[in-house]
Amino acid sequence: MAKTYGAAGRMAAAFIHSKLTPLFILASMALGALAVVAAFAVLAWRGIRAGLRAPDVFGRYLGWGLTGVLVLQALLNVSVTLALLPTKGIPLPFISYGGSSLVVSLCACGVLLNVSQHG
Numbered sequence: 872m873a874k875t876y877g878a879a880g881r882m883a884a885a886f887i888h889s890k891l892t893p894l895f896i897l898a899s900m901a902l903g904a905l906a907v908v909a910a911f912a913v914l915a916w917r918g919i920r921a922g923l924r925a926p927d928v929f930g931r932y933l934g935w936g937l938t939g940v941l942v943l944q945a946l947l948n949v950s951v952t953l954a955l956l957p958t959k960g961i962p963l964p965f966i967s968y969g970g971s972s973l974v975v976s977l978c979a980c981g982v983l984l985n986v987s988q989h990g
Contacts, residue, residue, distance in 0.1 A: 907966065911945040914938070918983055924990030934986040937979045 918938025925931040941964050948963040950956040962969050964976040 907963075908949065911942055911964075915942045917987070918942070921983060921987030921990055925986055926989055930986045930989065934983055937983045937986075941976060941979060 915938060918934055918941070922931045922934030922938065925934055944961055944964050947956065947959070947961050948967070951958055951961070962972040965973065965980075
């Protein structure tokens with residue numbers, strides 16, 4: 872930690888280090904990060920499989936597209952956390968703080984479950 876001088880410096884350092892931004896939620900879960908990546912790998916596998924088993928072309932493309940959106944969003948968040956890409960503010964689906972992202976991710980997962988049910 873950087874050396875700070877005086878009470879103001881200590882207060883500033885404590886404020887900066889105590890604030891956890893939701894963008895870097897993957898980095899804060901050191902022990903569960905591998906489990907999160909594995910869960911998104913399973914989501915990708917099951918989404919592609921649901922698309923392959925869809926009864927029509929529209930269901931196939933819909934399943935693949937929704938799977939691609941969720942997995943790409945997760946890959947971008949992991950890449951930002953590993954400092955491979957610049958920070959863009961893309962949340963980690965199902966995990967990051969924020970209501971609208973969670974609602975959209977859950978709706979996409981519901982449609983994907985519907986595609987897999989009819990296949």
